[in-house]
Amino acid sequence: MSSQAQCPFHQSAAGPSNRDWWPNQLPLEILHQHSSKSDPMGEGFDYAREFKSIDYAALKKDLADLMTDSQDWWPADFGHYGPLFVRMAWHSAGTYRIGDGRGGGGRGQQRFAPLNSWPDNVSLDKARRLLWPIKQ
Numbered sequence: 001m002s003s004q005a006q007c008p009f010h011q012s013a014a015g016p017s018n019r020d021w022w023p024n025q026l027p028l029e030i031l032h033q034h035s036s037k038s039d040p041m042g043e044g045f046d047y048a049r050e051f052k053s054i055d056y057a058a059l060k061k062d063l064a065d066l067m068t069d070s071q072d073w074w075p076a077d078f079g080h081y082g083p084l085f086v087r088m089a090w091h092s093a094g095t096y097r098i099g100d101g102r103g104g105g106g107r108g109q110q111r112f113a114p115l116n117s118w119p120d121n122v123s124l125d126k127a128r129r130l131l132w133p134i135k136q
Helices: 047-052 056-068 082-093 124-135
Strands: none
Touching: 056 124, 082 124
């Protein structure tokens, strides 16, 4: 097939990556290593076994009940906590930094300083407090 007959937009979806724009970046792969010193569960922890031990139906019911169980110390907006938890997830994911690959919702960093004191995360401690009894 001649080049004249090909679609001119075929390659347009592949844009430059961060590495293309900044080729002299520091190699940050070392930050993603998993050290036994940073593992809070210890060497004998079996995540798959522990996950299977969770009563998923009861957990799901507890979360569904929590959504509409408005508390006096932090009343649910229009009788439902769903929007508060969506906001917490949104702000947690928003901490991801593409520059060094750190942050994001996967490590629960929003519980700790300085993220928990950022002005845009105000009152999200209430959402974590609501979830704490279920986490226990």
